[in-house]
Amino acid sequence: MSGTVYGIGVGPGDPELITVKALRLLRAAAVIAYPAPDQGDSFARAIVAGFLTGTQTEIVIRTPMEAARFPAQEIYDRAAGEIAAHVAAGRDVAVLCQGDPFFYGSFMYLFGRLAETCRVEVVPGVSSLTACAAAMGAPLAARNDVLAVIPAPLPETDIAERLAAADAAAIIKIGRHAGKVRQVITRLGLADRARYIERATLAQQRILRLDELVDAEAPYFSLVLVHRRGEAWR
Numbered sequence: 001m002s003g004t005v006y007g008i009g010v011g012p013g014d015p016e017l018i019t020v021k022a023l024r025l026l027r028a029a030a031v032i033a034y035p036a037p038d039q040g041d042s043f044a045r046a047i048v049a050g051f052l053t054g055t056q057t058e059i060v061i062r063t064p065m066e067a068a069r070f071p072a073q074e075i076y077d078r079a080a081g082e083i084a085a086h087v088a089a090g091r092d093v094a095v096l097c098q099g100d101p102f103f104y105g106s107f108m109y110l111f112g113r114l115a116e117t118c119r120v121e122v123v124p125g126v127s128s129l130t131a132c133a134a135a136m137g138a139p140l141a142a143r144n145d146v147l148a149v150i151p152a153p154l155p156e157t158d159i160a161e162r163l164a165a166a167d168a169a170a171i172i173k174i175g176r177h178a179g180k181v182r183q184v185i186t187r188l189g190l191a192d193r194a195r196y197i198e199r200a201t202l203a204q205q206r207i208l209r210l211d212e213l214v215d216a217e218a219p220y221f222s223l224v225l226v227h228r229r230g231e232a233w234r
C-alpha cells in the first residue's frame with residue numbers, strides 16, 4: 001500500500017507551538033523532507049529537531065532564498081520525484097513547513113506536483129501572523145477591519161496603495177526592504193501605528209518601534225504590523 005505525504009506546519013519557531021497532530025505524524029513518518037537555504041541549516045528542521053526519532057530518512061530541499069522561478073521549479077520537480085518514490089514504496093513522508101504550509105509556504109509547490117498522484121494531507125500550523133500579534137500583545141484586526149498582508153519586496157507604490165486601503169496590515173518578508181518599508185509607512189503618517197518584530201517566539205525575539213529600526217537590512221524572519229486605527233480593540 002502507498003504511503004501518504006503530510007505537509008506539516010511546525011509553527012513560527014518555538015517548538016512548543018507545534019500541534020499535537022503535527023507531532024504525532026512527524027514522529028510516525030519514515031521520511032522527513034524540509035526546505036533549507038543554499039548553505040546553512042533548515043529553520044523548519046531546527047524547530048522540530050528535539051522531536052525527531054533519529055532513524056528517519058531525511059530529504060533536504062535546498063533552494064536559493066531569492067530563487068528565480070525556473071531553477072526553483074527544477075528543484076521542486078526533483079524533490080517531488082524523490083518524495084513520490086518513497087510514497088510508492090509505502091513510506092509516509094512528513095514535509096516540514098515553517099509556520100503554516102498554505103500561508104506563503106513553499107510546501108504549496110510540492111502540493112501542486114504531488115496532490116494528483118499521491119495521497120496528500122495538509123496539517124495547518126501556527127502562522128507568523130498570529131504568533132507575532134500574540135508576542136506583541138497587539139490583536140491583528142478588530143470588528144470589520146480589513147487586514148492586508150503585504151510582501152515587502154513589492155514596489156513602494158504598491159505597498160503604499162495597499163496600506164492606504166487597509167485598516168490593519170502585516171508587512172512580511174522585510175529583509176533588505178527594511179528601509180523602503182520604514183519610508184513608506186512614515187510617508188503615510190503611520191509610523192506611530194507600526195511595530196516591528198523579528199524572530200518571534202524564539203529566544204532572540206526583538207520588538208521595536210518603527211523609528212528604532214535603523215538597519216537598512218532586517219532579518220528575513222521579521223515583519224511589521226500596522227493598525228491604522230491605533231488600538232482599535234479598546
Ligand SMILES: C[S@@+](CC[C@H](N)C(=O)[O-])C[C@H]1O[C@@H](n2cnc3c(N)ncnc32)[C@H](O)[C@@H]1O
Nearest residue numbers: 099100103104127128172173199200220221222
Ligand atoms: C515565506 S513567508 C512564510 C510564512 C509562514 N509559512 C507562516 O505561516 O508564517 C516568510 C515570512 O514570514 C514571516 N515570519 C515567519 N516566521 C516569523 C517569525 N518567527 N518572526 C517574524 N516573522 C516571521 C517573515 O515576514 C518572513 O519573511
